[in-house]
Amino acid sequence: MPVIIDQEKCEGISECPGEGLCIKLCEKGALEEKDNQIVFISEKCDDCDICIQNCPSQAIVKE
Amino acid sequence: MVVVKREGKQNRSLEHKNQKCLGCGICTDICPTSALRLGPILPIARGLLKSDYISINQEKCCLCGLCASSCPFDALEFCINDENTRHMKQYPQWNHNASIDEKECIYCGKCAIACPRDAIHLQRKLPARSDLVFGETEVDLDKCVYCGMCEEMCPADAITIEKNEVSSDKPYVGSSTKIDESKCIYCGICKRICPEDAIKIVCTTCMNRDNIKPVAVDGDIILDEDQCINCGWCQEICPVDAAHVTKPFEGNITFEENFECKGDSCHACEDVCPCNAISMVDNHSFINPQFCVLCGACERACPQKGIVIERIDMRLANVRSTSWDKRLNSLKQSK
Structure with a gap:
Protein backbone atom coordinates (compact mmCIF):
# COMPACT_ATOMS: atom_id res chain seq x y z
CA MET A 1 0.00 0.00 0.00
CA PRO A 2 1.47 3.31 -0.98
CA VAL A 3 2.43 5.79 1.68
CA ILE A 4 0.89 9.24 1.35
CA ILE A 5 2.41 12.41 2.72
CA ASP A 6 -0.27 14.82 3.84
CA GLN A 7 1.17 18.07 2.48
CA GLU A 8 -0.99 20.16 4.77
CA LYS A 9 0.33 18.51 7.92
CA CYS A 10 3.89 18.16 6.69
CA GLU A 11 5.18 21.67 6.40
CA GLY A 12 8.50 20.62 4.94
CA ILE A 13 11.75 19.67 6.52
CA SER A 14 12.62 23.18 7.70
CA GLU A 15 9.44 23.21 9.83
CA CYS A 16 9.61 19.56 10.94
CA PRO A 17 10.09 19.09 14.72
CA GLY A 18 12.14 16.02 13.90
CA GLU A 19 14.14 17.76 11.15
CA GLY A 20 13.09 15.22 8.56
CA LEU A 21 12.87 12.34 11.00
CA CYS A 22 11.07 10.06 8.53
CA ILE A 23 13.99 10.27 6.11
CA LYS A 24 16.46 9.44 8.85
CA LEU A 25 14.40 6.52 10.13
CA CYS A 26 13.71 4.86 6.77
CA GLU A 27 16.28 2.09 6.29
CA LYS A 28 15.21 1.51 2.68
CA GLY A 29 15.82 5.02 1.44
CA ALA A 30 12.20 5.25 0.35
CA LEU A 31 11.86 8.82 1.59
CA GLU A 32 13.95 11.61 0.15
CA GLU A 33 14.18 15.35 0.41
CA LYS A 34 13.44 17.51 -2.60
CA ASP A 35 13.12 21.29 -2.28
CA ASN A 36 12.34 21.02 1.45
CA GLN A 37 9.56 18.50 0.74
CA ILE A 38 9.41 14.77 1.42
CA VAL A 39 9.31 12.62 -1.69
CA PHE A 40 8.10 9.04 -1.42
CA ILE A 41 9.69 6.40 -3.66
CA SER A 42 7.19 3.58 -3.81
CA GLU A 43 9.54 0.94 -5.28
CA LYS A 44 11.92 1.17 -2.35
CA CYS A 45 9.27 0.95 0.40
CA ASP A 46 9.01 -2.27 2.39
CA ASP A 47 5.82 -1.25 4.23
CA CYS A 48 7.48 -1.30 7.63
CA ASP A 49 5.41 1.72 8.75
CA ILE A 50 8.19 3.20 10.86
CA CYS A 51 7.69 6.59 9.18
CA ILE A 52 3.94 6.51 9.86
CA GLN A 53 4.42 5.61 13.50
CA ASN A 54 7.12 8.18 14.19
CA CYS A 55 6.17 11.28 12.18
CA PRO A 56 5.90 14.06 14.78
CA SER A 57 3.26 15.83 12.70
CA GLN A 58 1.30 12.64 11.97
CA ALA A 59 1.50 13.64 8.35
CA ILE A 60 2.18 10.19 6.90
CA VAL A 61 -0.67 7.80 6.21
CA LYS A 62 -1.42 4.81 4.07
CA GLU A 63 -4.04 4.75 1.37
CA MET B 1 15.41 15.27 34.19
CA ASN B 95 12.01 -7.58 45.11
CA HIS B 96 14.02 -8.13 41.96
CA ASN B 97 17.78 -8.09 42.23
CA ALA B 98 21.07 -9.26 40.83
CA SER B 99 24.28 -10.27 42.49
CA ILE B 100 27.61 -11.84 41.70
CA ASP B 101 29.06 -14.21 44.27
CA GLU B 102 32.72 -13.26 44.71
CA LYS B 103 33.48 -16.65 46.22
CA GLU B 104 32.33 -18.44 43.08
CA CYS B 105 33.58 -15.91 40.53
CA ILE B 106 36.66 -16.95 38.55
CA TYR B 107 37.11 -13.45 37.08
CA CYS B 108 36.73 -14.67 33.50
CA GLY B 109 35.09 -11.38 32.53
CA LYS B 110 32.36 -12.81 30.30
CA CYS B 111 29.60 -11.06 32.25
CA ALA B 112 31.31 -7.68 31.99
CA ILE B 113 31.53 -8.10 28.21
CA ALA B 114 27.95 -9.31 27.84
CA CYS B 115 26.23 -6.84 30.19
CA PRO B 116 24.15 -4.54 27.97
CA ARG B 117 24.16 -1.77 30.60
CA ASP B 118 27.93 -1.83 31.31
CA ALA B 119 26.97 -2.44 34.92
CA ILE B 120 29.72 -4.94 35.72
CA HIS B 121 33.22 -3.80 36.48
CA LEU B 122 36.02 -6.32 36.68
CA GLN B 123 39.55 -5.88 37.83
CA ARG B 124 41.75 -8.92 38.09
CA LYS B 125 45.34 -9.49 39.06
CA LEU B 126 46.96 -12.28 37.12
CA PRO B 127 50.03 -14.07 38.46
CA ALA B 128 53.44 -13.46 36.94
CA ARG B 129 54.46 -15.88 34.21
CA SER B 130 57.53 -16.65 36.26
CA ASP B 131 55.23 -18.19 38.88
CA LEU B 132 53.94 -20.68 36.35
CA VAL B 133 56.94 -21.71 34.24
CA PHE B 134 60.55 -22.24 35.16
CA GLY B 135 63.76 -22.47 33.22
CA GLU B 136 67.03 -20.93 32.23
CA THR B 137 68.14 -18.87 29.26
CA GLU B 138 71.48 -17.86 27.87
CA VAL B 139 72.54 -15.94 24.78
CA ASP B 140 76.08 -16.29 23.55
CA LEU B 141 76.75 -12.81 22.15
CA ASP B 142 79.99 -13.98 20.54
CA LYS B 143 77.94 -16.27 18.33
CA CYS B 144 74.90 -13.99 17.83
CA VAL B 145 74.76 -12.31 14.44
CA TYR B 146 71.73 -10.11 15.32
CA CYS B 147 69.65 -11.52 12.51
CA GLY B 148 66.49 -10.89 14.56
CA MET B 149 64.82 -14.20 13.75
CA CYS B 150 64.44 -15.13 17.42
CA GLU B 151 62.94 -11.73 18.21
CA GLU B 152 60.47 -12.04 15.35
CA MET B 153 59.38 -15.56 16.25
CA CYS B 154 59.23 -15.37 20.02
CA PRO B 155 55.58 -16.00 20.92
CA ALA B 156 55.98 -14.26 24.27
CA ASP B 157 57.69 -11.11 22.99
CA ALA B 158 60.47 -11.82 25.43
CA ILE B 159 63.43 -11.08 23.15
CA THR B 160 64.83 -7.63 22.44
CA ILE B 161 67.70 -6.93 20.11
CA GLU B 162 69.32 -3.57 20.34
CA LYS B 163 69.97 -2.49 16.78
CA ASN B 164 71.71 0.54 15.44
CA GLU B 165 72.11 2.40 12.16
CA VAL B 166 75.10 1.01 10.35
CA SER B 167 77.82 3.62 9.94
CA SER B 168 81.55 3.70 9.34
CA ASP B 169 82.19 3.99 13.06
CA LYS B 170 79.61 1.31 13.91
CA PRO B 171 80.10 -1.43 11.35
CA TYR B 172 77.59 -3.78 13.01
CA VAL B 173 73.79 -4.02 13.14
CA GLY B 174 73.24 -5.02 16.77
CA SER B 175 74.92 -4.71 20.08
CA SER B 176 72.92 -6.94 22.40
CA THR B 177 70.27 -9.67 22.44
CA LYS B 178 68.32 -10.02 25.66
CA ILE B 179 65.76 -12.53 26.82
CA ASP B 180 63.40 -11.15 29.43
CA GLU B 181 62.90 -14.03 31.85
CA SER B 182 59.73 -12.48 33.27
CA LYS B 183 58.18 -13.00 29.83
CA CYS B 184 59.99 -16.13 28.54
CA ILE B 185 58.00 -19.34 28.53
CA TYR B 186 61.03 -21.54 27.73
CA CYS B 187 59.35 -22.94 24.64
CA GLY B 188 62.64 -23.17 22.78
CA ILE B 189 61.53 -21.63 19.48
CA CYS B 190 64.39 -19.11 19.60
CA LYS B 191 66.90 -21.87 20.17
CA ARG B 192 65.61 -23.82 17.20
CA ILE B 193 65.40 -20.89 14.77
CA CYS B 194 68.84 -19.49 15.66
CA PRO B 195 71.14 -20.09 12.66
CA GLU B 196 74.26 -19.75 14.82
CA ASP B 197 73.26 -21.90 17.80
CA ALA B 198 73.76 -18.87 20.03
CA ILE B 199 70.81 -19.48 22.38
CA LYS B 200 70.44 -21.97 25.18
CA ILE B 201 67.02 -22.62 26.69
CA VAL B 202 66.36 -25.13 29.42
CA CYS B 203 62.78 -25.63 30.57
CA THR B 204 62.56 -27.02 34.08
CA THR B 205 58.81 -26.63 34.55
CA CYS B 206 58.02 -30.34 34.37
CA MET B 207 60.92 -31.15 36.63
CA ASN B 208 59.59 -28.68 39.21
CA ARG B 209 55.91 -29.51 38.76
CA ASP B 210 55.53 -30.87 42.29
CA ASN B 211 56.83 -27.60 43.70
CA ILE B 212 54.54 -25.32 41.69
CA LYS B 213 51.88 -23.95 44.00
CA PRO B 214 48.34 -23.73 42.70
CA VAL B 215 47.85 -20.21 41.46
CA ALA B 216 44.87 -18.18 42.56
CA VAL B 217 43.65 -15.34 40.35
CA ASP B 218 42.72 -12.45 42.53
CA GLY B 219 40.30 -9.73 41.59
CA ASP B 220 37.33 -7.55 42.21
CA ILE B 221 34.00 -7.80 40.50
CA ILE B 222 31.51 -5.04 41.10
CA LEU B 223 27.90 -5.04 39.97
CA ASP B 224 26.65 -1.48 39.76
CA GLU B 225 23.08 -1.80 40.98
CA ASP B 226 22.31 1.67 39.74
CA GLN B 227 22.96 0.59 36.17
CA CYS B 228 21.72 -3.02 36.40
CA ILE B 229 18.26 -3.76 35.02
CA ASN B 230 18.20 -7.44 35.99
CA CYS B 231 18.13 -8.68 32.41
CA GLY B 232 19.85 -11.96 33.19
CA TRP B 233 22.78 -11.81 30.76
CA CYS B 234 25.38 -12.29 33.51
CA GLN B 235 23.52 -15.27 34.95
CA GLU B 236 23.15 -16.97 31.58
CA ILE B 237 26.70 -16.40 30.44
CA CYS B 238 28.54 -17.16 33.71
CA PRO B 239 30.39 -20.50 33.42
CA VAL B 240 30.45 -21.11 37.18
CA ASP B 241 26.97 -19.97 38.25
CA ALA B 242 28.33 -17.04 40.22
CA ALA B 243 25.72 -14.56 38.97
CA HIS B 244 22.17 -14.66 40.25
CA VAL B 245 19.37 -12.57 38.83
CA THR B 246 15.77 -12.25 39.93
CA LYS B 247 13.77 -10.44 37.29
CA PRO B 248 11.00 -7.93 37.99
CA PHE B 249 8.42 -9.83 35.95
CA GLU B 250 7.68 -13.41 35.02
CA GLY B 251 5.86 -14.09 31.82
CA ASN B 252 6.16 -14.59 28.09
CA ILE B 253 7.16 -12.63 25.07
CA THR B 254 5.80 -13.93 21.80
CA PHE B 255 4.82 -12.83 18.31
CA GLU B 256 1.30 -12.28 17.02
CA GLU B 257 0.13 -15.18 14.89
CA ASN B 258 -0.08 -13.30 11.63
CA PHE B 259 2.89 -11.06 12.35
CA GLU B 260 4.65 -9.97 9.17
CA CYS B 261 7.96 -8.84 10.63
CA LYS B 262 9.82 -6.45 8.33
CA GLY B 263 13.16 -7.59 9.72
CA ASP B 264 16.20 -5.66 8.53
CA SER B 265 14.02 -2.92 7.00
CA CYS B 266 12.70 -2.02 10.44
CA HIS B 267 14.56 -3.56 13.44
CA ALA B 268 12.82 -1.08 15.75
CA CYS B 269 12.46 -3.74 18.47
CA GLU B 270 16.18 -4.49 18.41
CA ASP B 271 17.07 -0.82 18.74
CA VAL B 272 14.77 -0.02 21.66
CA CYS B 273 15.45 -3.20 23.64
CA PRO B 274 17.48 -2.19 26.71
CA CYS B 275 18.51 -5.80 27.36
CA ASN B 276 20.11 -6.74 24.05
CA ALA B 277 17.57 -9.56 23.97
CA ILE B 278 16.59 -8.98 20.33
CA SER B 279 18.51 -9.46 17.11
CA MET B 280 17.59 -9.89 13.45
CA VAL B 281 17.94 -13.45 12.22
CA ASP B 282 17.02 -14.30 8.61
CA ASN B 283 15.28 -10.94 8.21
CA HIS B 284 13.01 -11.56 11.17
CA SER B 285 13.05 -10.40 14.76
CA PHE B 286 14.55 -13.00 17.09
CA ILE B 287 13.82 -12.54 20.79
CA ASN B 288 15.67 -14.52 23.43
CA PRO B 289 13.37 -14.53 26.47
CA GLN B 290 16.27 -15.45 28.76
CA PHE B 291 17.54 -11.89 28.48
CA CYS B 292 14.17 -10.12 28.41
CA VAL B 293 12.78 -8.16 31.38
CA LEU B 294 9.30 -7.92 29.83
CA CYS B 295 9.49 -4.13 29.96
CA GLY B 296 7.42 -3.79 26.81
CA ALA B 297 9.52 -1.23 24.93
CA CYS B 298 9.68 -3.47 21.84
CA GLU B 299 5.94 -4.05 21.90
CA ARG B 300 5.42 -0.30 21.72
CA ALA B 301 8.07 0.34 19.10
CA CYS B 302 6.97 -2.36 16.65
CA PRO B 303 5.07 -0.52 13.90
CA GLN B 304 3.40 -3.79 12.92
CA LYS B 305 2.18 -4.41 16.49
CA GLY B 306 3.57 -7.91 16.18
CA ILE B 307 5.10 -8.41 19.62
CA VAL B 308 3.04 -9.61 22.57
CA ILE B 309 4.16 -9.23 26.17
CA GLU B 310 2.35 -11.28 28.74
CA ARG B 311 3.28 -10.63 32.36
CA ILE B 312 2.08 -13.41 34.62
CA ASP B 313 3.71 -12.35 37.83
CA MET B 314 5.54 -9.33 39.19
CA ARG B 315 7.84 -9.07 42.18
CA LEU B 316 6.20 -6.05 43.73
CA ALA B 317 5.30 -6.64 47.35
CA ASN B 318 3.72 -4.66 50.14
CA VAL B 319 1.01 -3.03 48.06
CA ARG B 320 -1.23 -2.01 50.93
CA SER B 321 -4.03 -0.11 49.26
CA THR B 322 -6.67 -1.98 47.29
CA SER B 323 -6.89 0.69 44.64
CA TRP B 324 -3.12 0.74 44.19
CA ASP B 325 -3.08 -3.04 44.04
CA LYS B 326 -5.70 -2.99 41.31
CA ARG B 327 -3.87 -0.32 39.36
CA LEU B 328 -0.41 -1.86 39.68
CA ASN B 329 -1.68 -5.34 38.93
CA SER B 330 -3.01 -4.05 35.62
CA LEU B 331 0.57 -4.50 34.41
CA LYS B 332 0.07 -8.22 34.73
CA GLN B 333 -2.86 -8.45 32.38
CA SER B 334 -1.87 -9.70 29.00
CA LYS B 335 -2.81 -7.37 26.23
Missing part, protein backbone atom coordinates in the same frame (compact mmCIF):
# COMPACT_ATOMS: atom_id res chain seq x y z
CA VAL B 2 11.93 16.50 35.06
CA VAL B 3 10.90 17.47 38.57
CA VAL B 4 7.40 18.14 39.87
CA LYS B 5 7.16 19.67 43.35
CA ARG B 6 4.32 20.78 45.53
CA GLU B 7 4.29 21.93 49.11
CA GLY B 8 1.48 21.63 51.61
CA LYS B 9 0.95 19.49 54.67
CA GLN B 10 3.54 17.28 53.08
CA ASN B 11 6.22 18.34 50.68
CA ARG B 12 5.99 16.00 47.73
CA SER B 13 8.25 15.75 44.72
CA LEU B 14 8.53 13.50 41.69
CA GLU B 15 11.73 13.30 39.72
CA HIS B 16 12.29 11.48 36.45
CA LYS B 17 15.85 10.25 36.02
CA ASN B 18 16.30 9.84 32.32
CA GLN B 19 19.69 8.12 32.60
CA LYS B 20 17.96 5.24 34.39
CA CYS B 21 14.84 5.24 32.21
CA LEU B 22 14.48 2.49 29.60
CA GLY B 23 11.61 4.13 27.74
CA CYS B 24 9.33 1.18 28.45
CA GLY B 25 6.28 3.29 29.24
CA ILE B 26 5.09 1.26 32.24
CA CYS B 27 4.65 4.50 34.22
CA THR B 28 2.53 6.05 31.47
CA ASP B 29 0.21 3.04 31.63
CA ILE B 30 -0.06 3.37 35.40
CA CYS B 31 -0.51 7.13 35.79
CA PRO B 32 -4.16 7.73 36.78
CA THR B 33 -4.24 11.28 35.44
CA SER B 34 -2.40 10.72 32.13
CA ALA B 35 0.20 13.20 33.31
CA LEU B 36 3.09 11.14 31.99
CA ARG B 37 3.82 10.92 28.30
CA LEU B 38 6.23 8.61 26.60
CA GLY B 39 8.36 10.29 23.97
CA PRO B 40 9.33 8.84 20.59
CA ILE B 41 11.40 5.93 21.89
CA LEU B 42 12.75 4.69 18.58
CA PRO B 43 14.23 7.99 17.35
CA ILE B 44 15.63 8.59 20.85
CA ALA B 45 17.13 5.09 21.03
CA ARG B 46 18.68 5.58 17.58
CA GLY B 47 20.15 8.89 18.67
CA LEU B 48 18.15 10.85 16.07
CA LEU B 49 16.32 12.93 18.65
CA LYS B 50 17.70 14.36 21.82
CA SER B 51 14.89 14.15 24.31
CA ASP B 52 13.99 12.52 27.61
CA TYR B 53 11.92 9.37 27.30
CA ILE B 54 9.24 10.69 29.62
CA SER B 55 7.61 14.10 29.94
CA ILE B 56 5.45 15.03 32.90
CA ASN B 57 2.55 17.44 32.68
CA GLN B 58 2.94 19.43 35.87
CA GLU B 59 -0.67 20.57 35.82
CA LYS B 60 -2.06 17.05 35.57
CA CYS B 61 0.33 15.31 37.96
CA CYS B 62 -1.37 14.79 41.33
CA LEU B 63 1.84 13.60 42.99
CA CYS B 64 0.31 10.31 44.05
CA GLY B 65 3.55 8.40 43.48
CA LEU B 66 2.01 5.42 41.69
CA CYS B 67 4.35 5.83 38.75
CA ALA B 68 7.44 5.70 40.97
CA SER B 69 6.22 2.53 42.64
CA SER B 70 5.45 0.94 39.29
CA CYS B 71 8.86 1.59 37.74
CA PRO B 72 11.03 -1.52 38.18
CA PHE B 73 14.10 0.42 37.09
CA ASP B 74 14.13 3.19 39.71
CA ALA B 75 13.82 5.86 37.04
CA LEU B 76 11.15 7.77 38.95
CA GLU B 77 11.89 9.01 42.40
CA PHE B 78 8.96 10.06 44.52
CA CYS B 79 9.71 11.77 47.83
CA ILE B 80 7.52 12.82 50.72
CA ASN B 81 9.21 15.32 52.99
CA ASP B 82 12.49 14.47 51.27
CA GLU B 83 12.16 10.75 52.00
CA ASN B 84 12.11 8.40 49.02
CA THR B 85 8.97 6.26 49.20
CA ARG B 86 11.01 3.28 48.01
CA HIS B 87 12.49 3.20 51.48
CA MET B 88 9.21 3.75 53.33
CA LYS B 89 7.47 0.78 54.88
CA GLN B 90 4.03 2.01 53.82
CA TYR B 91 4.93 1.85 50.14
CA PRO B 92 5.32 -1.06 47.69
CA GLN B 93 8.75 -2.62 47.31
CA TRP B 94 10.25 -4.32 44.29
